Amino acid sequence: MQHALDRTLIVMPALNEAGSVGEVVREVFSSLPGATVLVVDDGSTDATTAVARAAGAIVATLPFNLGVGGAMRLGFRYAIDRGFDNVVQLDSDGQHDPASIRRLVEALDGADLVIGARFAGEGDYRVRGPRQWAMKVLAAVLSRSAGTPLTDTTSGYRASGPRAVRLFATQYPAEYLGDTIEALVIAARAGCVITQVPVAMRPRQAGVPSHHPFRAAAFLARACLALVFALARPASSIQAGSK
Amino acid sequence: MTLASYIFGIATALLGLIVVIEMLRRHRLRERHAVWWLIAGTFALLVGVFPNTLRWAAGLFGIEVPINLVFFVSIATLFLVCLQHSAELTKLESKARVLAEQNALQELRMRAVEERLAELIEERKAG
Numbered sequence: 001m002q003h004a005l006d007r008t009l010i011v012m013p014a015l016n017e018a019g020s021v022g023e024v025v026r027e028v029f030s031s032l033p034g035a036t037v038l039v040v041d042d043g044s045t046d047a048t049t050a051v052a053r054a055a056g057a058i059v060a061t062l063p064f065n066l067g068v069g070g071a072m073r074l075g076f077r078y079a080i081d082r083g084f085d086n087v088v089q090l091d092s093d094g095q096h097d098p099a100s101i102r103r104l105v106e107a108l109d110g111a112d113l114v115i116g117a118r119f120a121g122e123g124d125y126r127v128r129g130p131r132q133w134a135m136k137v138l139a140a141v142l143s144r145s146a147g148t149p150l151t152d153t154t155s156g157y158r159a160s161g162p163r164a165v166r167l168f169a170t171q172y173p174a175e176y177l178g179d180t181i182e183a184l185v186i187a188a189r190a191g192c193v194i195t196q197v198p199v200a201m202r203p204r205q206a207g208v209p210s211h212h213p214f215r216a217a218a219f220l221a222r223a224c225l226a227l228v229f230a231l232a233r234p235a236s237s238i239q240a241g242s243k
Numbered sequence: 244m245t246l247a248s249y250i251f252g253i254a255t256a257l258l259g260l261i262v263v264i265e266m267l268r269r270h271r272l273r274e275r276h277a278v279w280w281l282i283a284g285t286f287a288l289l290v291g292v293f294p295n296t297l298r299w300a301a302g303l304f305g306i307e308v309p310i311n312l313v314f315f316v317s318i319a320t321l322f323l324v325c326l327q328h329s330a331e332l333t334k335l336e337s338k339a340r341v342l343a344e345q346n347a348l349q350e351l352r353m354r355a356v357e358e359r360l361a362e363l364i365e366e367r368k369a370g
Binding site: 040058060061062063064066070073074077078081174 | 337340343344346347348350351
């Protein structure tokens with residue numbers, strides 16, 4: 001198990017998270033000593049890069065904001081360049097508990113993509129209203145597409161195995177919501193085995209959560225749009241490893 | 244049609260064409276983007292010089308008021324050019340994204356190299 005963690009890169013996309021990123025990086029190191037953490041500073045205007053670097057993470061700084069999708073693609077490319085097998089995506093706002101990384105990576109034994117699901121029993125993370133409906137619809141459609149029951153398709157807490165890393169290094173979508181919804185469709189279509197592991201969510205350490213009713217409705221619309229286009233696009237395949 | 248409006252039509256078409264050609268000449272416009280404007284300008288000039296061609300073409304499509312053919316073709320051309328620009332924008336954005344990613348990766352490598360170099364210099368000083 002320790003062996004698998006050695007070959008795992010923990011990627012943390014961060015946009016203006018100077019208030020929490022340092023603490024999260026230190027937490028990762030304390031629960032997984034010797035882990036490799038890559039913080040991708042997605043065009044922050046605050047001290048995110050300096051704070052993360054001081055905490056001991058490798059920090060890649062993007063010259064301008066690319067969104068979570070762009071930041072993650074950078075992470076996948078870095079993983080390939082440096083010979084990491086697995087990539088774990090972890091939010092830098094402290095919502096994801098780094099203690100669950102171990103279980104996510106363990107689940108990669110039987111899967112190519114493991115999603116840390118927030119509503120699968122553990123923890124008390126709840127959403128209501130349009131956002132909840134959107135998540136239910138997405139879960140139903142994507143479960144069909146993936147051929148396995150998924151309850152939390154917009155979770156950004158996920159682990160990718162070698163096959164998924166190779167796929168995502170070239171195919172990771174950079175549009176809004178592409179990094180969660182479309183990425184799942186791409187993986188399922190390319191024949192990746194997808195599974196989920198229940199994880200607990202914590203309240204944010206800093207920053208503001210987006211729970212406006214208007215924002216929630218916009219989220220529903222954009223999520224459906226992203227899903228429809230993801231399903232309508234031609235399928236991609238995993239390129240053979242060049243190692 | 245008065246002589247004044249006849250001359251006005253030709254002058255406008257010529258002005259449009261001259262602007263496009265001048266921009267091409269000064270490399271302010273690439274050929275692949277200018278081609279639609281050249282075609283549109285040429286058509287405008289043709290119709291301006293020979294108004295009967297417009298009447299003939301409108302009759303061909305069964306359009307009763309010839310000017311409607313002008314509006315239709317103009318709007319269609321503008322729509323297609325706009326669409327082409329959106330596609331180009333998407334392409335440029337994805338190119339910029341790749342460059343940004345590569346830039347960040349290069350910076351990481353550079354930092355690692357610099358750190359290693361500093362270490363080696365320290366070692367040499369010490370030893």
